[in-house]
Amino acid sequence: MSAPHTHFAIALDGPAASGKSTLAKNLAARLGLVMVNSGAMYRAVTWKALKENISPSDNGAVVEMLGRITITTGVKENLSTIEIDGEDPGDALRSEEVNANVSAISAIPEVRVLLVNLQRDYLQGHSIVMEGRDIGSVVFPDTPYKIYVDAAEHVRAARRSQVGEIDSVAARDAADSKRNTSPLVIAEGATVLDTSDHTIESGVDAAIDILRQQGLPLSRP
Numbered sequence: 001m002s003a004p005h006t007h008f009a010i011a012l013d014g015p016a017a018s019g020k021s022t023l024a025k026n027l028a029a030r031l032g033l034v035m036v037n038s039g040a041m042y043r044a045v046t047w048k049a050l051k052e053n054i055s056p057s058d059n060g061a062v063v064e065m066l067g068r069i070t071i072t073t074g075v076k077e078n079l080s081t082i083e084i085d086g087e088d089p090g091d092a093l094r095s096e097e098v099n100a101n102v103s104a105i106s107a108i109p110e111v112r113v114l115l116v117n118l119q120r121d122y123l124q125g126h127s128i129v130m131e132g133r134d135i136g137s138v139v140f141p142d143t144p145y146k147i148y149v150d151a152a153e154h155v156r157a158a159r160r161s162q163v164g165e166i167d168s169v170a171a172r173d174a175a176d177s178k179r180n181t182s183p184l185v186i187a188e189g190a191t192v193l194d195t196s197d198h199t200i201e202s203g204v205d206a207a208i209d210i211l212r213q214q215g216l217p218l219s220r221p
């Protein structure tokens with residue numbers, strides 16, 4: 001008899017610069033789980049399209065590209081990794097050019113189908129904290145562990161400029177929330193966590209309280 005499937009997913013969704021990456025990383029470290037950054041997957045496909053001079057609004061060309069590239073996902077030191085055709089995009093994932101084009105690429109249904117399958121595959125080998133926009137609503141709708149991470153607009157803008165990113169956060173959020181396919185929503189069953197006034201540590205504590213209330217069996221420190 002095979003061992004029961006015991007892996008589980010914690011879904012963290014929210015707008016850009018809401019603090020969800022930091023929370024996901026620290027929460028995963030605290031709980032000994034793998035952190036999966038789904039945004040990096042959309043960014044990697046965007047990076048590849050730009051590298052090939054494909055316009056992100058040319059759905060046909062993007063879909064044609066998807067058919068001939070090899071996307072390899074993995075885990076290194078408890079964090080997700082991604083390579084396309086054997087190349088790790090590295091810091092280029094967070095370039096201004098990728099920031100400006102990732103919403104258009106991630107609105108293409110074929111891109112989402114492909115990447116959602118790769119995201120679900122992570123559960124075969126690991127229990128995970130996955131951050132994104134549609135993790136609680138589309139990728140793992142059945143997980144009981146869902147947090148919608150938010151922060152005040154001015155806090156999010158300040159966080160972005162602190163890391164030196166010139167990015168129209170508001171414009172990207174509007175595009176991600178208004179698209180037809182898997183828009184950013186507060187998933188059914190998700191609890192909202194506002195990180196505006198939290199430190200990293202207190203944010204992780206608050207997330208752990210929410211997960212306990214959602215039924216995650218965690219021993220008290």
Ligand code: DC
Nearest residue numbers: 016038039042102106132133134176
């Ligand atoms: O989390 P991030 O800012 O790195 O995500 C980059 C973009 O990828 C975001 O603007 C929208 C898209 N994205 C998505 O559509 N669905 C996800 N689950 C994660 C990211």
